Amino acid sequence: MAGTERGTAVLPFTEARARSVLAALRGADAAADARLVAFSENAVFALPDGQVAKVGRSAELLDRARHELRVSQWLAGRDVPSVRPADPSAHLVDGHPVTFWKRLPEAVRPARPADLAPLLALVHSLPSPPFDLPRRELLGGVERWLRLAGDAIDPEDARFLRERRDGFAPAAAALTPHLPPGPIHGDALPRNVLVGPDGPVLVDLETFSLDLREHDLVVLDLSRDRYGLPAAEYEAFTAAYGWDVREWEGCAVLRGARETASCAWVAQHAPANPGARAEFRRRVASLRDGDPTVRWYPF
Numbered sequence: 001m002a003g004t005e006r007g008t009a010v011l012p013f014t015e016a017r018a019r020s021v022l023a024a025l026r027g028a029d030a031a032a033d034a035r036l037v038a039f040s041e042n043a044v045f046a047l048p049d050g051q052v053a054k055v056g057r058s059a060e061l062l063d064r065a066r067h068e069l070r071v072s073q074w075l076a077g078r079d080v081p082s083v084r085p086a087d088p089s090a091h092l093v094d095g096h097p098v099t100f101w102k103r104l105p106e107a108v109r110p111a112r113p114a115d116l117a118p119l120l121a122l123v124h125s126l127p128s129p130p131f132d133l134p135r136r137e138l139l140g141g142v143e144r145w146l147r148l149a150g151d152a153i154d155p156e157d158a159r160f161l162r163e164r165r166d167g168f169a170p171a172a173a174a175l176t177p178h179l180p181p182g183p184i185h186g187d188a189l190p191r192n193v194l195v196g197p198d199g200p201v202l203v204d205l206e207t208f209s210l211d212l213r214e215h216d217l218v219v220l221d222l223s224r225d226r227y228g229l230p231a232a233e234y235e236a237f238t239a240a241y242g243w244d245v246r247e248w249e250g251c252a253v254l255r256g257a258r259e260t261a262s263c264a265w266v267a268q269h270a271p272a273n274p275g276a277r278a279e280f281r282r283r284v285a286s287l288r289d290g291d292p293t294v295r296w297y298p299f
Contacts, residue, residue: 012272018043018055021096026053040299041268046103051086056097057268060144064206065090065097067134071208074129080122082202104194104201111193113220113233115200117240119185119193123202124213126183133210136186138172138257139165142264149267152277157284161264164287168257175250179213179243188216189223217245218254226259226296263287266299275299 015036022045023031034045034053043055056065069090075082087100142165146158185192186207194201209215220237223229238244245251263283269276279297286294 013043013057014272015039015043018045018096021055021093021098022053024093025091025098047100050103052101052103054099054101058144058148059092059095059097061206062090062092062097065099067208068204068206069099070131071129071133071205074131075202075205078126080126080202081119081199082205104203105196105198107194108197109195111190111195111200113190113229113237114240115195116188116190116193116220117237119200119202120188120216121241123183123185124179124216128183128210133183133208136184136207136209136211136215138215138254138261139169142261145264145266145268149270149280152270153267153280157281158267160284160288161260161267164260165257165264168253168260171253172257175212175214175253177212177214177250178245178248181212182210184209184211184213184216186211186215188219212254214245214248214250214254217241217243218251218258221245221251222255222258222262225292226262226294227298228295259287262296269299273299 018036018039019031019034022034026047030048033048036043037046037052038044041057041061045053045055047053054065056062069085069088072083072085073088076084083104084102085099086102089099091098142161146153146161149158185202185205186209187204192202192204194203220229220234224231224234263280266276266280266283270280276299279299282294283296286292286296
């Protein structure tokens with residue numbers, strides 16, 4: 001993938017910036033009263049009117065925002081427990097995509113891997129939708145994340161990740177799956193499930209794709225080793241789903257690609273977050289050293 005080896009300065013995406021974008025659509029009072037509930041590639045706000053707003057980091061995410069709306073409407077028609085849009089349109093304000101969603105009930109408890117497994121099994125049983133789904137471009141965001149990092153990261157670290165990406169991309173594309181390819185969530189983590197009074201609900205549908213279903217299963221294998229997921233929780237997940245992706249010979253390749261992407265993803269937070277800079281350096285060092293035992297910390 002083409003790209004400059006050294007990034008350029010970019011305007012940091014901050015909570016204040018996201019609130020100003022929200023104010024342009026809903027007014028200063030609504031923006032001021034909105035409660036920030038998550039901040040990553042999107043700033044997610046609970047609004048006073050009972051809706052949820054997602055403000056994207058950059059205009060490059062507009063197509064992904066539109067995709068998430070389309071997928072959510074399709075899943076609603078298939079009776080899949082998932083987040084529902086409050087507005088069918090994605091808005092672009094000052095270079096930031098904004099979407100609005102129906103607020104889900106408050107969680108009755110934190111989601112666990114075993115709550116995620118039945119939702120994935122349901123998604124994996126679906127036929128292809130009547131519109132095109134993209135492939136899961138697991139490594140597709142690497143260049144953008146490194147560019148957003150700019151000079152906040154060492155250019156040698158950026159070069160290392162680009163080279164690692166270029167090695168894993170063809171290897172991942174050549175994999176022979178164990179499961180039949182089809183619809184996948186694309187970022188299958190318990191944090192993307194809300195357990196409400198009526199049960200688990202799937203959220204964050206931006207990476208919904210048509211690809212190897214193993215993509216959705218290798219995530220928790222990585223979580224077990226890198227993020228401290230207890231072995232019992234992982235075993236509960238595989239038991240509920242009915243298969244352990246570690247039995248598949250392609251697991252190491254897909255996991256390596258995801259590790260590369262997960263490392264680069266942190267880089268976009270580095271300009272405004274010293275903790276992200278430290279975490280990025282930790283992750284790069286562990287990949288350079290080939291040490292899978294180094295603990296990573298989520299953002």
